[in-house]
Amino acid sequence: MGRKFVVGGNWKMNGDKNQINEIINNLKKGPLDPNAEVIIGVPAIYLAYVKSIAPDNISVAAQNCWKVAKGAFTGEISPAMIKDVGATWVILGHSERRTIFGEKDDLVAEKVAHALECGLKVIACIGETLEEREAGKTEEVVFRQTKALLPAIGNNWDKVVLAYEPVWAIGTGKTATPAQAQDVHASLRDWILKNVSSDIAQAVRIQYGGSVTGATCKELGACPDIDGFLVGGASLKPEFVDIVNATA
Numbered sequence: 670m671g672r673k674f675v676v677g678g679n680w681k682m683n684g685d686k687n688q689i690n691e692i693i694n695n696l697k698k699g700p701l702d703p704n705a706e707v708i709i710g711v712p713a714i715y716l717a718y719v720k721s722i723a724p725d726n727i728s729v730a731a732q733n734c735w736k737v738a739k740g741a742f743t744g745e746i747s748p749a750m751i752k753d754v755g756a757t758w759v760i761l762g763h764s765e766r767r768t769i770f771g772e773k774d775d776l777v778a779e780k781v782a783h784a785l786e787c788g789l790k791v792i793a794c795i796g797e798t799l800e801e802r803e804a805g806k807t808e809e810v811v812f813r814q815t816k817a818l819l820p821a822i823g824n825n826w827d828k829v830v831l832a833y834e835p836v837w838a839i840g841t842g843k844t845a846t847p848a849q850a851q852d853v854h855a856s857l858r859d860w861i862l863k864n865v866s867s868d869i870a871q872a873v874r875i876q877y878g879g880s881v882t883g884a885t886c887k888e889l890g891a892c893p894d895i896d897g898f899l900v901g902g903a904s905l906k907p908e909f910v911d912i913v914n915a916t917a
């Protein structure tokens with residue numbers, strides 16, 4: 670069976686109730702390709718609100734969580750809490766978490782392990798910086814980041830989507846070319862084939878993220894190893910519908 674196209678919207682730290690209402694109304698109006706899975710990653714404080722107004726064909730994700738169920742971790746939220754308000758996904762290891770908040774591979778892996786144990790599905794983000802790309806280290810970096818996740822994912826690959834997001838393409842307007850993105854996605858799939866299994870390599874969905882827009886999504890979405898997108902800025906705009914429909 671083919672891999673179902675999966676488009677995530679990562680609102681990051683944006684939106685208020687008015688803007689959220691507009692975004693949800695726009696998604697309700699769609700129409701959205703029924704063959705695409707849609708997940709919206711919303712600020713923690715709005716998870717319950719978004720869940721209460723989002724239609725059933727849209728899943729809700731948190732943008733981060735902590736690695737244990739509860740306790741003295743001021744300011745953090747747990748997977749159990751995310752589930753409790755009806756969200757079913759969490760985005761982990763986003764490059765902004767890694768660079769601004771200093772999250773290293775091992776912490777990301779601990780978070781992934783705990784989120785999966787609790788029954789959340791995970792969008793796990795990986796990607797190289799411009800410096801790493803220019804030094805020819807793209808594969809080394811994304812393979813290292815993926816390797817760190819293997820014990821955390823275990824037998825739960827069906828609950829994980831990988832998001833390849835080159836850091837130099839995030840929020841910069843510099844979308845990777847379809848060829849650049851396809852190259853990394855194909856190498857990642859090959860690495861998974863060699864280091865996990867051929868079945869999982871065939872089945873795992875790998876999203877591309879980094880300045881995806883209504884204008885760039887079709888060509889990217891047509892690449893054989895690109896199974897969807899993780900969209901930042903454009904997920905706040907009406908064109909998110911076009912991005913969901915990239916392969917329709």
Ligand SMILES: O=C[C@H](O)COP(=O)(O)O
Nearest residue numbers: 679839840879880901902
């Ligand atoms: O999680 C989404 C990515 O950071 C992409 O953000 P962007 O589409 O604004 O470049």
